Amino acid sequence: MTRYPEDSAGNERHGNGWLSPVPEGHPAAALLCAEAVRTHCAAVTEHVASGSSELFTWHPDRVHAIADYVASTIRQRYPDLQVPYHSRWRHFESGAGDQRTDRWQVLCERAALSGPEHREERARIGIDLVIPSVLLDAGAGPEWRYRDPASDLVLTRSEGLGAASFDLFARGGFSAAPGDPLRADAERLQRIDADSIAHAFQVAQHNPLVGLEGRAGLLRRLGEVMDATPALFGRPARLGNLYDYLKAHAVGGQLEAGFLLRTLLVGLGPVWPGRIVVEGVSLGDCWRHPAAPGGLVPFHKLTQWLTYSLLEPLEDAGLTVTGLDALTGLPEYRNGGLLYDFELMVPRDPGFAAEPHAVDEPVIVEWRALTVSGLDLVADCVRQALGLEEAQFPLARVLEGGTWAAGRRIAAKRRPGGAPPFAITSDGTVF
Known part of the structure; x- marks a missing residue:
């Protein structure tokens, strides 16, 4: 059943x-x-x-x-x-030619999470990152652009949305834990509003993003559902705890x-x-x-x-x-x-x-x-x-x-x- x-x-x-x-x-x-x-x-x-x-x-x-x-x-x-x-991970590798960067690899190196001893926590952080990023991945519209602060490249559509959501995550935009930015907590997600998304995604009158309210609403509902589902996301609810649920249900x-x-x-x-x-x-x-x-x-x-x-x-x-x-x-x-x-x-x-x-x-x-x-x-x-x-x-x-x-x-x-x-x-x- x-x-x-x-x-x-x-x-x-x-x-x-x-x-x-x-x-x-x-x-x-x-x-x-x-x-x-x-x-x-x-x-x-x-x-x-x-x-x-x-x-x-x-x-x-x-x-x-x-x-x-x-x-x-x-x-x-x-x-x-x-x-x-x-997968969404391809958009975290966006760029062009010699300027193409694997943002995830860089992030793990900076956070000293690259070694095999960190692989389970790395999986939790990866889940914390990728679920909100996917929810934010609906079509951006033809006029929206994101200027990548790291490379100064101008990115559009899925690559731009991927870079913007990655940067928001890396800054602790989904974390409710001071000093622990690399996580996505229900407490923080429930407070996301359209202004938060607009600021992070460089939205302006000349740079409109389709479905701004809808994106923010998805993240807020995500936080509420996480709180209501401790079997998947634990208490306090964190997206990365889904890894532990899946590991427990793996066979061999x-x-x-x-x-x-x-x-x-x-x-x-x-x-x-x-x-x-x-x-x-x-x-x-x-x-x-x-x-x-x-x-x-x-x-x-x-x-x-x-x-x-x-x-x-x-x-x-x-x-x-x-x-x-x-x-x-x-x-x-x-x-x-x-x-x-x-x-x-x-x-x-x-x-x-x-x-x-x-x-x-x-x-x-x-x-x-x-x-x-x-x-x-x-x-x-x-x-x-x-x-x-x-x-x-x-x-x-x-x-x-x-x-x-x-x-x-x-x-x-x-x-x-x-x-x-x-x-x-x-x-x-x-x-």
């Missing part, structure tokens, strides 16, 4: 509106996993492929051309095919990716704004589409992105995460933009890209579902092109090498500034 964690007295926390049990058979339980993402997206894809959709047509003959483009992108970026995981030093994702979906589910609620349980990044089972399509994009982003601190501490391809591709504007630009899916409305769209519009839900299915097809062909097996080159590496980079590459060729092929109105909590 899948349940929310208990409090220190052994009682499930469900009366406060944040957490509620999700017993076996509860209609929400089946949607809180990667398998549901894949199967519900497959149903929508079958609907489109059959010609029944009024929104898109489906062109699987384009998969090989996309895979060739992705494979060539991987060979350009990683000639030895040693591709890291697609191994964790299944599905278990990791389920833990995050159940434990952090109440962080996300309440959109669709089923019998008291918020479904998070889940949307309506008539062709999906039950009329619902879960994506869990940011939670899966977070799952990918926890792999490195957990592995650094000696835990191995298995079954990575149980996770899905991330349906956002780089991966989905790549497939759209290569016309794997083609909108029936010729004016589709002329106006911005809301996240909950059926056409956006359908595009995201097609993206999840399309990424699986492309990944298989990419592995064939590179002569690699799935175990050697899991989806987490295909995405990084990969489809996300290829999406950015084709966007730069087709549109000034590398803008996405169409605009989605964001509140800072989905993309």
